[in-house]
Amino acid sequence: MKLSRELVAFQARIGHSFARPDLLVRAMTHSSIASDTRPDNQRLEFLGDRILGLVVAEALMASDKTAVEGKLAPRFNALVRKETCADVAREIDIGAVLKLGKSEQVTGGRRKQALLGDAMEALIAAVYRDAGLEAARAMILRLWGARIEEVEEDARDxxxxxxxxxxxxxxxxxxxxxxxxxxxxxxxxxxxxxxxxxxxxxxxxxxxxxxxxxxxxxxxxxxxxxx
The missing domain is CATH 3.30.160.20 (Double Stranded RNA Binding Domain)
Structure with a gap:
């Protein structure tokens, strides 16, 4: 599968070149445009959520070796919640490459927090399936970057x-x-x-x-x- 020019540029923004381009296309395909021959990103989103949780949990434990669970949990929640995923998605401009149905395009789907957060999780799973956990971890740590280091000690909402x-x-x-x-x-x-x-x-x-x-x-x- 040959990627569009926009998706080729997107790969450069995330720092990962797909050996299986179809995974990237699927990660960017919303259910509003899915079909029998064009699967949406919901299953990838489910998997990506779990991968993100594992990587963030490990990173938090590594960055603070003395913190108890009661301190780690709110920091973890702050880093993996949908709002944070959507913020990261905006930084890499996922909205520009999302494949949406006409109804979602008309109603501003490229800016919707839920769609952006879901696509970010799907992207994580796509990288994982394309190149394994270490590649997914590297991308997460690169994109979440300072958020992990700077998350407030008391990060309760x-x-x-x-x-x-x-x-x-x-x-x-x-x-x-x-x-x-x-x-x-x-x-x-x-x-x-x-x-x-x-x-x-x-x-x-x-x-x-x-x-x-x-x-x-x-x-x-x-x-x-x-x-």
Whole structure:
């Protein structure tokens, strides 16, 4: 199989030249354009998620030989979550080479966090199947790079931190309410409020509910820490 000019350039960006180009094509094929003769990247995504987890776990243990599981786990979660995979995907411009159906193209699929994160995981699996674990590990460490070294010692996400703060004070878990959803379908903006049972609240906005909840939790954490 001969790769397109765009995929040849993409190989240079990721630092891996495929012996089996079909694996790269499959990794970049979304289900919206898949067919009996053109399989999508979902199975590769499933495998890539596990490979990423193994490599990141090993890297974290190697970078901090004294950290206990309770410290390693939130750092691990921060590095392998879909948002981080999507950030890495943007850095190597996966969106430019994604193969999408017309509906996804029209609704901004090349910028969607979920699609980018899934494609990044599929790419990891494609490299693994093409050249083995060491090649996949080398690419992950190269692309994740400073993220692994610089991940915060306490990398718990704001929602987890806020919930633990409330539990420590024998309060009910925070509630989250969608106050507004604006923008077109392909680029929505959610406005969410996080509330504690004592009435204190924080507000956040983001392109996804999950990210908006995190932003709201972070705003509320700032508020309670200043009270």
């Amino acid at each position: 704001p929602k987890t931190t806020l919930q633990e703060w409330a539990q420590a004070r024998r309060m009910q878990p925070p509630s989250y309410e969608v106050m507004d959803r604006s923008g077109p379908d392909h680029a929505p903006v959610f406005r969410i409020v996080a509330r504690l049972e004592d009435g204190r609240s924080g507000e956040g906005q983001a392109p996804s509910k999950r990210a908006a909840e995190q932003a709201a939790a972070e705003a509320l954490l700032r508020k309670v820490s200043n009270d």
